Amino acid sequence: MAHKLNIFFCIFFFFFLHQENISTSHFLHWFSSHRPHFTHKELTTEDVMFSLQWDRPMVSHWNSVQDSSSAKQSTVSLDRPQSRYCVGENLDVRVEMRDHKGQVKRHGGDFILGRIYSPKLQASASGLVTDHYNGSYRVRFTLFWPGDVQISVLLMHSSEAVQTLWRSRQLNYKKIKHTGTFVSRNKVETSECGFQLNTNQSLCEYKDERDGEYYACYKPASLPCDSIDTMSSANTPGSALTNDEKLLLTCDNFFKKFIAVPLPLSLSLSLSLSVVTPYKGLQKCIPGMKSPIPSGYFFGSRWFSSSCKTVNFFDAESINSCLKGKRIYFNGDSTMRQWIQYLNHFQKDFKSLDGTGFSSMIIANHHSNFTIQWKNHGHPWITVRPIKIAESRYISRDLDSIKVEGKEEQVVVVISVGQHFRAFPLELFVRRLLSLRRAIQRLQTRILGTQVFIKLENTREFSSEQERFSDWHGHLQNLAQKKVFGDLNVGFIDAWDMTVAANTFRVHPSEAIVANEMAVFLSYLCHAP
Numbered sequence: 312m313a314h315k316l317n318i319f320f321c322i323f324f325f326f327f328l329h330q331e332n333i334s335t336s337h338f339l340h341w342f343s344s345h346r347p348h349f350t351h352k353e354l355t356t357e358d359v360m361f362s363l364q365w366d367r368p369m370v371s372h373w374n375s376v377q378d379s380s381s382a383k384q385s386t387v388s389l390d391r392p393q394s395r396y397c398v399g400e401n402l403d404v405r406v407e408m409r410d411h412k413g414q415v416k417r418h419g420g421d422f423i424l425g426r427i428y429s430p431k432l433q434a435s436a437s438g439l440v441t442d443h444y445n446g447s448y449r450v451r452f453t454l455f456w457p458g459d460v461q462i463s464v465l466l467m468h469s470s471e472a473v474q475t476l477w478r479s480r481q482l483n484y485k486k487i488k489h490t491g492t493f494v495s496r497n498k499v500e501t502s503e504c505g506f507q508l509n510t511n512q513s514l515c516e517y518k519d520e521r522d523g524e525y526y527a528c529y530k531p532a533s534l535p536c537d538s539i540d541t542m543s544s545a546n547t548p549g550s551a552l553t554n555d556e557k558l559l560l561t562c563d564n565f566f567k568k569f570i571a572v573p574l575p576l577s578l579s580l581s582l583s584l585s586v587v588t589p590y591k592g593l594q595k596c597i598p599g600m601k602s603p604i605p606s607g608y609f610f611g612s613r614w615f616s617s618s619c620k621t622v623n624f625f626d627a628e629s630i631n632s633c634l635k636g637k638r639i640y641f642n643g644d645s646t647m648r649q650w651i652q653y654l655n656h657f658q659k660d661f662k663s664l665d666g667t668g669f670s671s672m673i674i675a676n677h678h679s680n681f682t683i684q685w686k687n688h689g690h691p692w693i694t695v696r697p698i699k700i701a702e703s704r705y706i707s708r709d710l711d712s713i714k715v716e717g718k719e720e721q722v723v724v725v726i727s728v729g730q731h732f733r734a735f736p737l738e739l740f741v742r743r744l745l746s747l748r749r750a751i752q753r754l755q756t757r758i759l760g761t762q763v764f765i766k767l768e769n770t771r772e773f774s775s776e777q778e779r780f781s782d783w784h785g786h787l788q789n790l791a792q793k794k795v796f797g798d799l800n801v802g803f804i805d806a807w808d809m810t811v812a813a814n815t816f817r818v819h820p821s822e823a824i825v826a827n828e829m830a831v832f833l834s835y836l837c838h839a840p
């Protein structure tokens with residue numbers, strides 16, 4: 312262990328010395344404040360932040376947008392091209408990054424996404440991007456299907472833009488303004504709420520001591536703190552960015568430009584048809600199993616996991632018979648609500664939808680004897696529509712209150728959080744994940760056999776305001792989720808990987824994607840219809 316760590320830090324040090332703008336004292340300061348805590352068994356926020364050190368931006372100096380990575384100037388080429396590729400083989404693509412002046416970049420940190428796809432076959436898969444930290448990148452694809460394959464590599468953000476996003480994110484909690492509405496009898500008052508308010512005024516503080524959760528509102532004019540009824544939010548007008556930083560995030564400087572493969576842009580691969588398809592004979596999907604990247608691929612618009620056997624759960628009969636006798640909880644944001652809305656299509660005879668539909672929904676299928684409940688997660692929500700405080704508890708509290716009635720009944724929980732956290736410092740999200748981790752452990756100890764799933768964040772629109780909602784924030788949050796939940800007995804539904812493969816970039820993926828996410832989930836739950 313010690314030996315391993317020595318090597319690790321040597322490499323780390325070596326890297327920093329090559330960054331001209333980082334002084335040794337800066338490094339030592341950084342190191343001492345990010346030292347891992349070996350003596351604590353319980354995973355801490357610092358541990359998780361430390362584990363992401365290679366994925367957080369490295370500080371490098373730049374003077375103008377001209378110094379930032381340019382998709383147009385950079386090159387993508389096939390590594391060791393072959394005349395023939397076989398299904399199951401890897402295909403490596405090398406990205407050599409240059410700035411707008413055409414100069415070779417000497418450090419890493421660019422945010423790149425890669426995919427291979429075959430439109431005629433409705434097939435696609437993401438690639439695994441490896442940063443060599445020297446301006447070159449490897450994007451590794453797995454050739455899952457035979458046929459003509461095209462490659463696309465997308466520079467989502469230059470490393471300079473990524474630094475900018477990180478700086479802005481970590482700077483403050485105030486990129487979103489929350490407004491609380493207090494109601495008592497016929498009186499209504501509003502006041503500003505947030506994670507960090509100026510303490511010069513009287514505050515109403517809402518704390519969850521056990522889980523370390525906190526937010527506050529300025530005390531309303533006359534009503535008491537506990538009369539808080541709803542919360543809404545809006546983007547704050549100011550930006551934390553300089554004009555140059557803003558330029559880095561304008562359309563011209565991110566996502567729009569594909570890095571052209573200088574070889575034929577659309578690469579035709581002659582693939583051997585005789586090779587056994589890789590998904591044949593795969594093991595059952597079992598919670599706790601490791602999920603590789605890519606975690607699967609689309610073929611004929613159906614998603615096949617690369618590590619376990621996905622089953623065709625696409626019709627009412629197979630879906631409802633899988634859910635039979637189960638008590639199912641979907642906890643999380645509106646992408647989780649999409650799941651219950653999707654399942655509602657398959658409930659013909661015995662449905663009862665409950666709740667406002669904005670904070671919670673319930674399906675009870677008496678015929679197949681199952682219930683599904685969706686509940687939103689606790690603060691923060693980013694929405695102009697007021698959210699009922701009483702109806703949006705922290706998920707950890709919701710998990711604690713789960714009860715089973717019959718001995719036979721099986722509890723199933725799916726959690727999806729992330730999109731509403733992108734605008735706040737990463738520590739806030741990590742803290743939430745850690746309290747979820749503890750709640751999952753408590754639940755699985757209390758109700759044996761409880762199955763828990765984590766649905767990762769999917770990608771969203773390019774038109775989303777990048778400073779607050781960039782997919783780079785989502786990427787980092789997904790890495791944090793894998794770190795926090797990776798060693799638990801949970802199953803992952805990698806919505807990120809699916810939406811990168813499908814090139815959707817929609818915060819609410821289409822029903823076709825949701826159907827495939829659901830099929831992965833049910834494949835863990837039931838193995839066969």
Ligand SMILES: *[C@@H]1O[C@H](CO)[C@@H](O)[C@H](O)[C@H]1NC(C)=O
Pocket residue numbers: 443445446447
């Ligand atoms: C960057 O690092 C990779 C992996 O170590 C290496 O193959 C490549 O040649 C390096 N590129 C440059 C420009 O040094």
Ligand SMILES: *[C@@H]1O[C@H](CO)[C@@H](O)[C@H](O)[C@H]1NC(C)=O
Pocket residue numbers: 509511
């Ligand atoms: C808070 O109050 C102190 C003392 O009255 C004052 O010096 C300070 O400027 C105030 N801070 C803000 C942000 O208003």
Ligand SMILES: *[C@@H]1O[C@H](CO)[C@@H](O)[C@H](O)[C@H]1NC(C)=O
Pocket residue numbers: 636637680716717718719720721
């Ligand atoms: C429904 O499921 C519960 C728990 O599995 C069981 O106790 C109950 O008897 C079932 N009811 C019917 C009608 O099958």
